[in-house]
Amino acid sequence: MAQDTRNSRLHPETLLAHGGGGFDPATGAVTPPVPTATTFVRDEAYELISPSHLYSRDDNTLFRKTEDLIATLENGQESRLFASGMAAVAAVARIVKPGGTILLQSGIYWGTTLFLRKHCERNGIALVESDAADLQSFADDITVSQPDLVWIEVPSNPYLKVADIRGISEHCKPVGAVLAVDATAATPLVLKPLDLGADLVMHSATKALNGHSDLLGGVVTTRDKDSDAWTFIREERKLAGAVMGSFEAWLLLRGLRTLGLRVERMNANALALAEFLETHPKIEKVLYPGLASHKAHTLAAGQMSGGYGSLMSILVKGSKEEALKAVGDLNVFQRATSLGGVESLVEHRYTIEGEESGIPGNMLRLSVGIEHLGDLKADLDQALAEI
Numbered sequence: 478m479a480q481d482t483r484n485s486r487l488h489p490e491t492l493l494a495h496g497g498g499g500f501d502p503a504t505g506a507v508t509p510p511v512p513t514a515t516t517f518v519r520d521e522a523y524e525l526i527s528p529s530h531l532y533s534r535d536d537n538t539l540f541r542k543t544e545d546l547i548a549t550l551e552n553g554q555e556s557r558l559f560a561s562g563m564a565a566v567a568a569v570a571r572i573v574k575p576g577g578t579i580l581l582q583s584g585i586y587w588g589t590t591l592f593l594r595k596h597c598e599r600n601g602i603a604l605v606e607s608d609a610a611d612l613q614s615f616a617d618d619i620t621v622s623q624p625d626l627v628w629i630e631v632p633s634n635p636y637l638k639v640a641d642i643r644g645i646s647e648h649c650k651p652v653g654a655v656l657a658v659d660a661t662a663a664t665p666l667v668l669k670p671l672d673l674g675a676d677l678v679m680h681s682a683t684k685a686l687n688g689h690s691d692l693l694g695g696v697v698t699t700r701d702k703d704s705d706a707w708t709f710i711r712e713e714r715k716l717a718g719a720v721m722g723s724f725e726a727w728l729l730l731r732g733l734r735t736l737g738l739r740v741e742r743m744n745a746n747a748l749a750l751a752e753f754l755e756t757h758p759k760i761e762k763v764l765y766p767g768l769a770s771h772k773a774h775t776l777a778a779g780q781m782s783g784g785y786g787s788l789m790s791i792l793v794k795g796s797k798e799e800a801l802k803a804v805g806d807l808n809v810f811q812r813a814t815s816l817g818g819v820e821s822l823v824e825h826r827y828t829i830e831g832e833e834s835g836i837p838g839n840m841l842r843l844s845v846g847i848e849h850l851g852d853l854k855a856d857l858d859q860a861l862a863e864i
């Protein structure tokens with residue numbers, strides 16, 4: 478029988494490898510087909526032939542399978558896939574109505590920051606930006622601003638700050654704020670924000686969940702499927718229509734099959750590179766929560782298990798020019814934005830975000846892939862030797 482993954486006691490790696498629930502009981506197929514139909518017929522009495530098949534903006538067998546798998550990984554009750562990570566961010570943001578307040582962690586993913594600034598301004602929503610890594614001051618901001626939604630990113634991109642999810646959630650509850658965590662840089666295998674008191678967890682599935690840099694997607698998972706926030710988000714996905722395409726859902730489910738292996742390798746490579754770079758004479762500082770020298774290492778170690786993610790930032794000794802020189806000399810690391818793919822990427826965020834962002838000119842963000850560690854080390858070493 479096809480296995481019900483929701484009640485399964487199997488480990489996440491096993492559920493992932495099986496694509497979230499065994500073979501198709503009708504055909505025995507080990508992998509699911511791509512459902513291409515957008516609409517489904519009714520019988521002579523005008524009853525749907527299959528009650529869960531009406532129109533594919535509402536639902537789709539492959540979305541459901543993928544969503545159930547992700548909900549299980551997150552220890553959540555329900556998930557919804559979106560057409561991109563930003564479509565997922567937007568659906569969550571829209572739970573706040575004009576006149577409401579959003580408290581946003583400062584210095585996080587630039588797309589989220591830009592979107593929320595514009596969205597709040599256009600819709601008469603107050604936006605407060607504050608450093609969530611400082612629990613006491615962030616807690617004060619929650620108490621003073623009484624937000625409807627608190628948005629944090631753990632670990633944050635590109636500064637790799639680590640917010641205390643449990644600590645923040647305890648301050649959200651008394652004011653009735655919904656706590657949403659973007660855990661894209663961690664993956665559900667190493668960080669489960671819902672277990673730490675968050676209400677919602679969001680991922681850009683474009684990144685490590687798919688892992689092959691070949692689709693755009695987003696996903697939100699809830700701790701409580703009957704909450705007002707989730708009722709709204711579920712309805713918004715269907716009505717606003719930012720649904721994932723079936724081909725993308727199929728690719729995502731295929732990518733997820735190897736998530737366990739990829740995360741293990743990427744996280745091990747990242748930690749080894751962070752340790753190597755930390756003592757490198759051309760490096761001023763490495764920002765990576767797996768390092769004992771990281772400000773929030775103990776907190777990260779308590780919140781995460783099985784690794785610290787594949788994202789890190791490094792500050793090279795020198796200025797913007799030295800950083801750009803080093804980046805130009807890399808051969809294995811590809812110069813491109815994004816993260817979480819099997820291939821290692823490097824980015825000079827200052828060039829993208831500009832001076833007003835406050836990003837240091839000598840900062841490089843690395844997304845570490847699954848390549849041989851020796852090749853990654855040698856590539857960084859030769860590029861840094863040139864500056």
Ligand SMILES: *Cc1c(COP(=O)(O)O)cnc(C)c1O
Pocket residue numbers: 561562563564586588589630634659661662681682683684693694695816
């Ligand atoms: C990429 C990213 C997003 C946005 O996701 P898209 O799939 O590009 O729309 C949001 N948050 C984080 C942390 C990201 O890295």
